[in-house]
Amino acid sequence: MSTPILPFAVWASGSNQASIPSNDNSLRNQILNGLVIDDATTAQPGSPSDGDIYILAATHTGAQWASFDEDDLVIFSDGTWYAFAPVDGVVVNFDDEQKQFTTGGGWATLGGGASAVKVIQVACSDETTALTVGADKIKFRMPYAMTLTAVRASLSTAQATNGGGGIFTVDINEAGASILSTKLTIDNTEKTSTTAATAAVISDSALADDAEITIDIDQIGDGTAKGLKVTLIGT
Numbered sequence: 001m002s003t004p005i006l007p008f009a010v011w012a013s014g015s016n017q018a019s020i021p022s023n024d025n026s027l028r029n030q031i032l033n034g035l036v037i038d039d040a041t042t043a044q045p046g047s048p049s050d051g052d053i054y055i056l057a058a059t060h061t062g063a064q065w066a067s068f069d070e071d072d073l074v075i076f077s078d079g080t081w082y083a084f085a086p087v088d089g090v091v092v093n094f095d096d097e098q099k100q101f102t103t104g105g106g107w108a109t110l111g112g113g114a115s116a117v118k119v120i121q122v123a124c125s126d127e128t129t130a131l132t133v134g135a136d137k138i139k140f141r142m143p144y145a146m147t148l149t150a151v152r153a154s155l156s157t158a159q160a161t162n163g164g165g166g167i168f169t170v171d172i173n174e175a176g177a178s179i180l181s182t183k184l185t186i187d188n189t190e191k192t193s194t195t196a197a198t199a200a201v202i203s204d205s206a207l208a209d210d211a212e213i214t215i216d217i218d219q220i221g222d223g224t225a226k227g228l229k230v231t232l233i234g235t
Contacts, residue, residue, distance in 0.1 A: 002072045002083035027082050031073050036092050039099070039107060048076040055092070055099070055107060056083075071106055117235060118146060124215050124228040127156050131225045133165070135216045142213060146234040148205040153184040153193040156227025161188055163222030170230060171216040179204040183218060184230075207234070 031053055039055035044062020056065065056072045068074060068083040073092065075082050086101035091110065098110040109117065124137040153170045170184040170193075182201035184193045193200065207213070215230050 002068055002085040024082075027075050027077060028084060030077075031075055031084060031092065032090070034075075034093070036073075036094050036099075044081070045076075048081075050077055052076045053092075071101065117233065118144070120146075120232040122215070122230055124217075124230060125226070127227040129226065130223050131155075131168075131217055131220060131228055132223075133217050133220055136214045137217055137228070139212060139214050142207050142209055142211045145209040146207045146232065148179070148202055148207055148232060148234040150233040151180070151184060151193075151200055151202065152231040152233070153186055154229050154231070155186055155191045155225050157225060158186070158189050158191045159221040159223070159225040161222045163220075165220045165222075167219065168221060168225050169217070169219035170228070171218050172230065172232075173214045173216065174204060174207055174211050176212075176214070177204070179207070186225075188221060205234070207232070 030051060034051065034053055036053045036055055040057050041054055042057050042059050042061060044060070044065040045052065053073065053075045056068055056070055056074060058070050060066070060068070060070070064081040065074065068081075069085065072083040072085055074084075086107075088103040089100065091098050091100045099107045100110055101107050120143070122138055122140060125131055151172060155168070159168055167188070168186040170186075172179050172184070179202060180200055181203035182198065184200045185196045185198055186193050187196050190196070213232075215228075217228070
């Protein structure tokens with residue numbers, strides 16, 4: 001059983017047990033301003049230290065933890081675990097990131113940490129000129145090292161047919177070498193690679209800091225596609 005971490009408890013003027021909500025509020029402060037140790041630990045720690053904070057995983061066990069709920073913020077104090085239920089919008093700190101709770105969505109990582117999701121999107125053309133086959137449609141340098149988890153391509157105007165060329169196809173290169181074993185494609189009449197019949201496959205996911213990235217258009221169809229953007233997603 002847990003109580004909401006916000007709002008802080010209040011007590012009536014003249015109450016002779018004001019120390020009870022005061023102690024609870026002190027624990028709330030520690031959680032909101034301290035560092036969460038982990039959000040994947042399933043077994044209640046055997047030898048915790050005062051002030052240890054966890055977010056409870058979906059499956060959690062232990063003499064006290066078993067009675068708490070998934071996503072609860074728990075803190076160890078004076079030999080006892082206390083649980084507080086997160087509310088929409090509350091943010092807590094880890095060593096290298098922050099996480100925010102949203103009702104219905106659970107805990108999600110915010111930007112700023114080494115393991116936070118990063119997105120780099122580049123425009124490889126203007127919006128009105130028909131795209132053509134060619135290498136090095138755009139060059140840029142990585143602003144930081146990234147472990148690539150997904151790539152996407154999109155068009156502002158889709159091509160209608162294969163024409164004399166085929167499916168619209170894009171390649172991404174690091175230092176002149178392709179990072180894709182199966183290249184990005186955008187199916188006819190579609191504007192995004194996320195709906196492609198054949199998904200891209202990443203063969204080199206480790207993009208180095210300051211590496212030169214180039215984007216090629218390897219294949220076009222009827223010549224009507226316009227407005228290419230490429231997106232790199234990773235950590």
